[in-house]
Amino acid sequence: MENFIIVIPMICFYLIFPISKTIAETDTITHFQSLSKSQTLVSKNGEFELGFFTLDNSTNHYYLGIWYKKIPGQTIVWVANREKPATNPNFVLLIINNTTMNSLLLSHNNNNVLWSVSVPRKLKNPVLQLLDSGNLVLREQNNDDENEEKNYVWQSFDYPGDTLLPGMKLGKDLRTGFVRRLTAWKNKKDPSPGTFNWEMDVTKWPEPMQRIGSMKQFSSGPWIGVDYGSKITREGERFFKYVYFSNEDEVYFAFQLDNNSVPMRMALDQATYRRLYLVWIDSDQQWLLYNLLPRVFCERYGVCGPNSNCDWNKSACDCLRGFRPNRAGSCLRDKPLNCKTDGFVKYVKMKVPDTSNCLYLNQSTNLVECRDKCLRNCSCVAYANSDIRGEGKGCALWFGDLNDLRTLPDAGQDLYIRVPASEIETNATLTDHSKEEQEEDPEVPYYDLSVIASSTENFSHENKLGEGGFGSVFKGTLENGQRIAVKRLSSGSGQGIKEFKNEIALIAKLQHPKGLLYLHQDSRHRVIHRDLKASNVLLDDEMNPKISDFGLARILGGDQTTEITQCVVGTYGYIAPEYAIDGNFSVKSDVFSFGVLLLEIVSGKKNRGDQRQNENTNLIEQAWNLWIEGRPLDLINEDLKESSNSSEALRCIHISFLCLQQHPHDRPNMSFVIMMLDSEIGLPQPKQPALFVGEYSSLNKSNLLSVNELSMSILEAR
Known part of the structure; x- marks a missing residue:
C-alpha cells in the first residue's frame, strides 16, 4: 500500500522471557498495525518497497526485505532476517516500546524471534519509515523536523x-x-x-x-x-x-x-x-x-608478493629497485640499507602499498619534510604524499615489507622507495668537479657561432647587459624574434670551462623561473645552487627576481637532498657551517644562504663585505645581538624605514633567523619559508644562528672558490 507507515503508540509491556528466545504467550501484546504477507511499505518517491518475499517461489522460506519497486524482477537490496527465514507466512513486524525493553522485531506466529533490533532509548512517538534513498528508519515522530537524521534511533543503512x-x-x-x-x-x-x-x-x-x-x-x-x-x-x-x-x-x-x-x-x-x-x-x-x-591480474591483492610491483600494462611482476628474486620467487634486499647514506628511487603512477604498516602524518607536512622524516627513521622504507592535489601535501611513511604495489596506466601517484646509495641512478656526474669532463649533453640546444654573433650584433657594447664571474653577458634576438641572453666565457674568468658547461647544462634543464622552491622541489632535477647571494639574483625591468650563475650548482640524483664533497665552493659569508666545515651540502645549505640574503636586504648591509669592521664580527652576529636585546628594528636600513611596514620587516628578520639556525634539520625548507613570508601564520622561536666564530673563522679562505662579486648594471630576465 502506498505511503504506508507503521505507527505504534507507547505501550507498557512486561516481558517474562529474554527477547532472543521467544515472546511468552502470557505477554500482552497489542498489534496496533503490522505488516503481513500481502502488505508493503513504499517510499514517498515510489522507488523502493519494503515487504515480505520468497526466493524462487519457495513456500517455506520467507524474508523481510527492501527492493526497487519500479524495476521488474524484484531486485533485493536489503534483507532483515537473512540468517533466519520464516517457515510459513504467519509472522509480524513489531515495535516494542516499554519500560523494560525498546525493540524493533520480526516475530513468527509461534513467538520465535526471527530478527530484532535494540533501540537505545524510549520513544514517545515511534515511527517506522522507508525513505526515498531506500533507507528504513525508526525515528521519533516530530512535526517540526520529522525527516532529520538526528531523530533516527535505528536505520537499515547501518546494517548493509x-x-x-x-x-x-x-x-x-x-x-x-x-x-x-x-x-x-x-x-x-x-x-x-x-x-x-x-x-x-x-x-x-x-x-x-x-x-x-x-x-x-x-x-x-x-x-x-x-x-x-x-x-x-x-x-x-x-x-x-x-x-x-x-x-x-x-x-x-x-x-x-x-x-x-x-x-x-x-x-x-x-x-x-x-x-x-x-x-x-x-x-x-x-x-x-x-x-x-x-x-585484471594486477588487481588481485599481493599477486606479486612483498616488495614487488605489478605492471598493469604488462600484467607482469618485477622486484622493486634494490630487491632481487630468490629461488622461491620472493623479492629480497640485494644489499642491506645503510641509514646514513641511503637514498630514494621515485616510482610514478603507483598504487601505494597496503597501509596496514603505514604511519600517516598530518596534512601540513610537505614532500620534502616527509622525506626528511623517513630518512631520520632507519626503519622507514618508503614515503609518499597522502594528498596529491596541487603540489601535494600530507605524508605517509611505510615500515617493513611493501605489499600490493602496482603501476597504473592513468592514475596513481608518486612513491619514493628507500634503497642503498649504490642503487641510485644520478645525473650528478654532469656537475661533479672530481670527474672527467662529460660528453655534450643531448638536452642542450647548440647554435653556430655565426648565429650567436649575428643575434648580438657581434657582441656589441650596446648589447652588453653586464658582467659576471664567467665574463660578459649580452642580450640578443634570434631570427624568429626570440629574445635571448648570451654569456661569453672570458679568458680572464676566475672559473673554468667545466663550470661554464655545467651552468649551460643546468639552464637547459630548468625551463622555469629559477626560484629556490623550484630548484629544490618542483624541478624534474633537484638542484642545489651552492652560491646564492645578492649578485647572483637578477632583476628584470619589472623588478622580478631571477636566480643566476649555476656554475657551482649540483644536480642530485633521484630524490636525494644531501651530498658530501671534498671540494667546498661558494662565497665566503654565505656558506652554511656544515658545508664549510664538513663539505655537507643540501637544500638546507641553500636555505641558510637565503637567510643571509634576506638579512642583507632588510639591513642594506653585506654579511662580510665591510672590511672596516672587526674580522670576528658579521651581520648575523650583529642582528642576533639586537634580537636578544629586544631591538631588532634597529637593524632596518634607514632608507627602508619610511617606505616599509615595520611589522613586515620584523617578520622578515624573524624568518631569516629561522633559516640561519646552526643545525640543518632545524631550518625550514623553502616551501615553508614561502608560506611564512606570504601569510600571517605563527612563527616558531629561532635557535641561535651560526655566528661563524671559532673554527669557521679560522678556515683558510683561499680554499674557497669565491665567485666574482661584481653586480650587473643593467639586468633583464633570462
Whole structure:
C-alpha cells in the first residue's frame, strides 16, 4: 500500500522471557498495525518497497526485505532476517516500546524471534519509515523536523547486506567501534552471509578492502585527495562520484549519484568474488554491468608478493629497485640499507602499498619534510604524499615489507622507495668537479657561432647587459624574434670551462623561473645552487627576481637532498657551517644562504663585505645581538624605514633567523619559508644562528672558490 507507515503508540509491556528466545504467550501484546504477507511499505518517491518475499517461489522460506519497486524482477537490496527465514507466512513486524525493553522485531506466529533490533532509548512517538534513498528508519515522530537524521534511533543503512546504495556508508564508528560492512549472499537462493566481504580497513591511513574470509583479495587504495589510489579513470564516468570522510569520530566510504534518475548500486557476487557496479538501463529493461573489481591480474591483492610491483600494462611482476628474486620467487634486499647514506628511487603512477604498516602524518607536512622524516627513521622504507592535489601535501611513511604495489596506466601517484646509495641512478656526474669532463649533453640546444654573433650584433657594447664571474653577458634576438641572453666565457674568468658547461647544462634543464622552491622541489632535477647571494639574483625591468650563475650548482640524483664533497665552493659569508666545515651540502645549505640574503636586504648591509669592521664580527652576529636585546628594528636600513611596514620587516628578520639556525634539520625548507613570508601564520622561536666564530673563522679562505662579486648594471630576465 502506498505511503504506508507503521505507527505504534507507547505501550507498557512486561516481558517474562529474554527477547532472543521467544515472546511468552502470557505477554500482552497489542498489534496496533503490522505488516503481513500481502502488505508493503513504499517510499514517498515510489522507488523502493519494503515487504515480505520468497526466493524462487519457495513456500517455506520467507524474508523481510527492501527492493526497487519500479524495476521488474524484484531486485533485493536489503534483507532483515537473512540468517533466519520464516517457515510459513504467519509472522509480524513489531515495535516494542516499554519500560523494560525498546525493540524493533520480526516475530513468527509461534513467538520465535526471527530478527530484532535494540533501540537505545524510549520513544514517545515511534515511527517506522522507508525513505526515498531506500533507507528504513525508526525515528521519533516530530512535526517540526520529522525527516532529520538526528531523530533516527535505528536505520537499515547501518546494517548493509550485499548491496551498497548511494549515500550508504562503508566504514567504522571510531567512538563505539561499530563497523558497517558488506557481505555477499551465499548464493542466489540463500541471502545468509557468504565468505566474500568488503569493509574499510581502519589503519593509520584507511583503505577499503575486499576479502574472501580473512584473506585480502582487492584494495582500492587509500583516499589521496581526489579519489581512491587505485581508481582507473573511465571515460564517461560522469553520473556518480566517490566520497571519503574521516575525522576523530568516524571514517567511511560512500558514493553519490549526479543524476538520481539513473538507478545504480554496487553489489558483492559470491560466485565470482567480484564487486559489481550495476546501472539500470530503462530502454533495455535490464541492469548493465558497468564495472567490476578486481578486473585484471594486477588487481588481485599481493599477486606479486612483498616488495614487488605489478605492471598493469604488462600484467607482469618485477622486484622493486634494490630487491632481487630468490629461488622461491620472493623479492629480497640485494644489499642491506645503510641509514646514513641511503637514498630514494621515485616510482610514478603507483598504487601505494597496503597501509596496514603505514604511519600517516598530518596534512601540513610537505614532500620534502616527509622525506626528511623517513630518512631520520632507519626503519622507514618508503614515503609518499597522502594528498596529491596541487603540489601535494600530507605524508605517509611505510615500515617493513611493501605489499600490493602496482603501476597504473592513468592514475596513481608518486612513491619514493628507500634503497642503498649504490642503487641510485644520478645525473650528478654532469656537475661533479672530481670527474672527467662529460660528453655534450643531448638536452642542450647548440647554435653556430655565426648565429650567436649575428643575434648580438657581434657582441656589441650596446648589447652588453653586464658582467659576471664567467665574463660578459649580452642580450640578443634570434631570427624568429626570440629574445635571448648570451654569456661569453672570458679568458680572464676566475672559473673554468667545466663550470661554464655545467651552468649551460643546468639552464637547459630548468625551463622555469629559477626560484629556490623550484630548484629544490618542483624541478624534474633537484638542484642545489651552492652560491646564492645578492649578485647572483637578477632583476628584470619589472623588478622580478631571477636566480643566476649555476656554475657551482649540483644536480642530485633521484630524490636525494644531501651530498658530501671534498671540494667546498661558494662565497665566503654565505656558506652554511656544515658545508664549510664538513663539505655537507643540501637544500638546507641553500636555505641558510637565503637567510643571509634576506638579512642583507632588510639591513642594506653585506654579511662580510665591510672590511672596516672587526674580522670576528658579521651581520648575523650583529642582528642576533639586537634580537636578544629586544631591538631588532634597529637593524632596518634607514632608507627602508619610511617606505616599509615595520611589522613586515620584523617578520622578515624573524624568518631569516629561522633559516640561519646552526643545525640543518632545524631550518625550514623553502616551501615553508614561502608560506611564512606570504601569510600571517605563527612563527616558531629561532635557535641561535651560526655566528661563524671559532673554527669557521679560522678556515683558510683561499680554499674557497669565491665567485666574482661584481653586480650587473643593467639586468633583464633570462
